[in-house]
Amino acid sequence: MTLCSSRKKLVTFRLTVEEYEALKDLCVAKGVRSISELTRDAVLQHLSVDRQSRAIGSGDLVTLISVLESIDEALKDLGVRISDVFGPTSKRSLSSAAP
DSSP: OOTTSOOOOOOOOOOOHHHHHHHHHHHHHHTOSOHHHHHHHHHHHHHHHHHHHHHHHHHHHHHHHHHHHHHHHHHHHHHHHHHHHHOOHHHHHHHHHOO
16 A cells, blocks of 8 residues: 555554553664554555465465376376276286186
8 A cells, every 4th residue: 555545444452551562662663653554564464474375375275186187187097008008907807816
């Protein structure tokens, strides 16, 4: 969000005196102009990280599905090749069952 953007929503939460003093000290240490700016940046950064981790998780799932589909195709192909070399499964079981 740019500095020129109008902020229309307000979020309020309560702090202990110690929490408030710690935020105030952090603002001074970081050179941030207000507690609102500091907390807004922290919350928005947290949201951004959360969105990125969900996207990565989704991407990993898509990749996993793609890899599993490739493995499935390879196994089917291998089954056809084995069948070409040794013949259908039913023939093998009949010949191995005969004395």
